[in-house]
Amino acid sequence: MTQSPYWNRIADKAKSENRPFFSLAPMEAVTSSVFRRVVAKAAAPDVFYTEFTNALSITHPIVKKTTKGRLYIDPKENPKPIVQLWGNNKEDFEKAAVEVKQDGYEAIDINMGCPDIAVIKNHSGSDLIRHFDTAQAVIDGARATDLPVTLKTRLGYSEVDEYKEWIPFLLKQHAPVLTVHLRTREEMSKVPAHYELIDELVRMRDDIAPDTLLQINGDIMDYQAGIKLANEHPGVDGIMIGRGIFTNPFAFEKQKQDHSTEELLTLFKYQLDLYDEFVSKGIPGHFAPLQRFFKIYVRGLKHAAEIRNDLMSTKTTDEARAVIAKIENGGYQ
Ligand SMILES: Cc1cc2nc3c(=O)[nH]c(=O)nc-3n(C[C@H](O)[C@H](O)[C@H](O)COP(=O)(O)O)c2cc1C
Numbered sequence: 001m002t003q004s005p006y007w008n009r010i011a012d013k014a015k016s017e018n019r020p021f022f023s024l025a026p027m028e029a030v031t032s033s034v035f036r037r038v039v040a041k042a043a044a045p046d047v048f049y050t051e052f053t054n055a056l057s058i059t060h061p062i063v064k065k066t067t068k069g070r071l072y073i074d075p076k077e078n079p080k081p082i083v084q085l086w087g088n089n090k091e092d093f094e095k096a097a098v099e100v101k102q103d104g105y106e107a108i109d110i111n112m113g114c115p116d117i118a119v120i121k122n123h124s125g126s127d128l129i130r131h132f133d134t135a136q137a138v139i140d141g142a143r144a145t146d147l148p149v150t151l152k153t154r155l156g157y158s159e160v161d162e163y164k165e166w167i168p169f170l171l172k173q174h175a176p177v178l179t180v181h182l183r184t185r186e187e188m189s190k191v192p193a194h195y196e197l198i199d200e201l202v203r204m205r206d207d208i209a210p211d212t213l214l215q216i217n218g219d220i221m222d223y224q225a226g227i228k229l230a231n232e233h234p235g236v237d238g239i240m241i242g243r244g245i246f247t248n249p250f251a252f253e254k255q256k257q258d259h260s261t262e263e264l265l266t267l268f269k270y271q272l273d274l275y276d277e278f279v280s281k282g283i284p285g286h287f288a289p290l291q292r293f294f295k296i297y298v299r300g301l302k303h304a305a306e307i308r309n310d311l312m313s314t315k316t317t318d319e320a321r322a323v324i325a326k327i328e329n330g331g332y333q
Contacts, residue, residue, distance in 0.1 A: 006107055010213065015237075023045050023046060023049065023240045028052060029051060031050060032069065034274045039252070041267065053083065056096075058095070080105065081105075082106070086111035090138060091141060094142075097143070097147060108148070112154075126157055132169055135170075139151070150179070155181075171209040172209070177213045178212050179238070180201060213237035216236050220240070222256070227239075249296055268298075272321060294308065298311065307323065
């Protein structure tokens with residue numbers, strides 16, 4: 001196992017009575033520095049990931065600047081996120097690994113599960129499940145520095161049974177962490193995650209790579225659901241939560257509780273403030289992706305549909321703040 005203070009801390013947690021560790025899933029246009037800080041304030045997981053970033057673009061002289069926002073880590077972020085990379089070329093990963101290490105990242109995760117057609121046409125993401133040789137090349141490339149390299153994948157590309165060859169292949173890489181989204185590429189997110197295979201995955205891990213931490217992902221909505229799953233499957237070390245955060249920004253809190261409108265709106269205003277701070281640093285930010293978050297905070301309110309409409313027609317953070325003020329002043333009747 002790679003020696004790294006970062007993963008030693010996670011491994012200690014995974015192997016103690018405090019297991020499992022929890023992470024916020026990497027999500028494109030979601031897990032930016034701004035939103036990671038929002039989740040950290042609400043209830044922090046143990047591990048954060050960046051949005052996935054093309055390994056080639058990181059060092060490419062022309063498109064490099066487009067990765068600036070994705071790769072930005074705020075000095076206040078603790079722990080720092082793991083940078084997730086996607087691509088299909090060993091050399092791209094070698095160069096990207098050197099660059100992200102210089103940027104201060106402490107670990108790299110390789111995306112081996114993205115179902116997006118553009119990524120697949122690029123022979124990346126879940127297409128690597130069909131091309132073990134390319135998968136091996138990018139893993140070798142990502143290991144160009146001493147940063148730990150972790151892997152995130154799906155069970156297979158077309159058929160669930162592909163996991164019987166694919167997962168052992170990945171385990172033989174002896175990565176510090178293997179994250180498995182319990183579906184195939186073809187299944188996208190349309191069928192329930194295959195929890196029935198967790199124990200088999202644990203057995204594979206125990207046989208092939210006992211030092212690799214196994215992190216499970218798919219349909220786990222919050223901390224309580226993660227604990228339940230980990231208790232039912234004692235070999236699971238980590239729980240990754242993605243879309244659950246859209247239903248409940250407090251998804252990682254240990255004691256489930258109801259949150260007042262005031263608390264939700266405070267978190268909403270915090271996100272708007274962080275966004276303004278982010279843009280004021282000259283980092284490219286876009287208002288439209290920010291709007292996708294607004295529904296999280298107003299979901300349970302009376303007049304939610306009208307409020308959501310008003311929020312979706314805003315163009316600036318100040319306009320969004322005006323809608324919040326109207327909610328606070330009882331303006332929606
Ligand atoms: C909006 C969105 C963006 C995503 N972007 C990424 C990504 O950049 N990298 C990645 O590995 N997975 C990505 N995923 C997949 C999630 O990390 C996760 O594997 C998937 O949502 C299943 O977990 P869940 O059921 O807890 O949401 C994305 C998912 C969503 C919903």
